Amino acid sequence: MTEDNEESLLRTVALQNAESIRMARQRAERQTEATLREQASLLNLTHDSIFVRDMNGAIRYWNRAAEELYGWTAEQALGRAVHDLLKTDFPAALEQIEGELMRAGRWEGELLHTKKDGSRVVVASRWSLQRDERGAPVAVLETNNDISERKRAEEKLRKAQAELAHVTRLTTMGELATSIAHEVNQPLAAIVNNGGACLRWLTGDSPNLEEARETARRVIRDGNRASEVISRIRALVRKTDPEKTRLDIDATIREIILLAQNEAGQKGVVLRTELAADLPPVLGDRVQLQQVILNLVMNGVEAMSSVSDRPRELLISSRRHESDRVLVAVQDSGIGIDPESLKKIFDPFYTTKSQGMGMGLTISRSIVENHGGRLWVVPNDGPGATFQFTLLQYR
Numbered sequence: 001m002t003e004d005n006e007e008s009l010l011r012t013v014a015l016q017n018a019e020s021i022r023m024a025r026q027r028a029e030r031q032t033e034a035t036l037r038e039q040a041s042l043l044n045l046t047h048d049s050i051f052v053r054d055m056n057g058a059i060r061y062w063n064r065a066a067e068e069l070y071g072w073t074a075e076q077a078l079g080r081a082v083h084d085l086l087k088t089d090f091p092a093a094l095e096q097i098e099g100e101l102m103r104a105g106r107w108e109g110e111l112l113h114t115k116k117d118g119s120r121v122v123v124a125s126r127w128s129l130q131r132d133e134r135g136a137p138v139a140v141l142e143t144n145n146d147i148s149e150r151k152r153a154e155e156k157l158r159k160a161q162a163e164l165a166h167v168t169r170l171t172t173m174g175e176l177a178t179s180i181a182h183e184v185n186q187p188l189a190a191i192v193n194n195g196g197a198c199l200r201w202l203t204g205d206s207p208n209l210e211e212a213r214e215t216a217r218r219v220i221r222d223g224n225r226a227s228e229v230i231s232r233i234r235a236l237v238r239k240t241d242p243e244k245t246r247l248d249i250d251a252t253i254r255e256i257i258l259l260a261q262n263e264a265g266q267k268g269v270v271l272r273t274e275l276a277a278d279l280p281p282v283l284g285d286r287v288q289l290q291q292v293i294l295n296l297v298m299n300g301v302e303a304m305s306s307v308s309d310r311p312r313e314l315l316i317s318s319r320r321h322e323s324d325r326v327l328v329a330v331q332d333s334g335i336g337i338d339p340e341s342l343k344k345i346f347d348p349f350y351t352t353k354s355q356g357m358g359m360g361l362t363i364s365r366s367i368v369e370n371h372g373g374r375l376w377v378v379p380n381d382g383p384g385a386t387f388q389f390t391l392l393q394y395r
Helices: 004-041 066-070 082-086 094-104 148-175 179-201 211-235 249-266 286-303 339-344 360-370
Strands: 049-054 059-062 106-114 119-132 138-146 243-246 270-276 283-284 313-321 325-331 375-377 383-392
Touching: 049 066, 066 138, 094 106, 094 119, 179 211, 211 286, 211 360, 243 286, 249 270, 249 286, 249 313, 249 325, 283 286, 283 383, 286 313, 286 325, 286 360, 286 383, 360 375
Parallel strands: 270 313
Antiparallel strands: 049 059, 049 138, 106 119, 119 138, 243 283, 313 325, 325 383, 375 383
């Protein structure tokens, strides 16, 4: 056999092998697709929408529930690129989601789809990666449940909770009105006094400009102090949607102490702090967490109102908790909580106060849990009790 004939034979064999491999791959893909269709057909009567798409995103199977949910018939959907057809909004980058699908063989999450009539639907989506006998990915089985009504109900509940929390904040600020007025009046009175002194320094026979400048600086300082008090009050009573951001929880605690210290002082309570210096930031809504801290502080002050045989001290502390959390604790030296009340203290409308609404602790626990944390109470070794809650660190 000549070299040319040998090379020609080798090329022919190579082409035949390549064709055999291609045909085998096609058969495997058809077999896998047929298997998936058979599996999906068994679920054709389910209320879940189920479809199969190939690795290019083209729809290969579309069940009756998908027709009912999205509005396209199987004939209209087959061959279409699924994410173009449904105008899918993803919770993360598609490349990231597909990377997880390839690594784990499955993915779950919430997607926003557009139906044929243009309306939007939120679905709980589950993706399952299908591979051939060689382990190569060939298709994705996707199951979607319509959770739009549940999401709307959750949004209504969130708004109702926000409304109730706002009312509770207004009620608390009403209780603090006298103390707040006192805190604002102090710098205002200082401004008036320093303004008069400044005029005297300037209108004398020998105007003292340096003293006048220093007095003007004190006027500015006290004006800023009054402005800060009003800003803190406005932030607490403002009606806004919750917004979780990077938050310095120690700074948030200090702001509440400035609001509550006059009220505490009038009731003979000393506020002390033990705030960790190296505390990482947390993920939270500033106003909502201020409401939680203020509620716990005012409850602690109230718990010590009848104490006469020991110092009335309220300790607010912060520290790291576990590997990814921050803990805030409010410890009083009051009368404590009896075991029966301890079981019900976070229940709606349960209160030990004669004028209490019984919603403060319920709302506080809801806020903390919505931040991915936990709020609970423990009796102290000595007198009083400690309310403490955790928050997730900001990542």
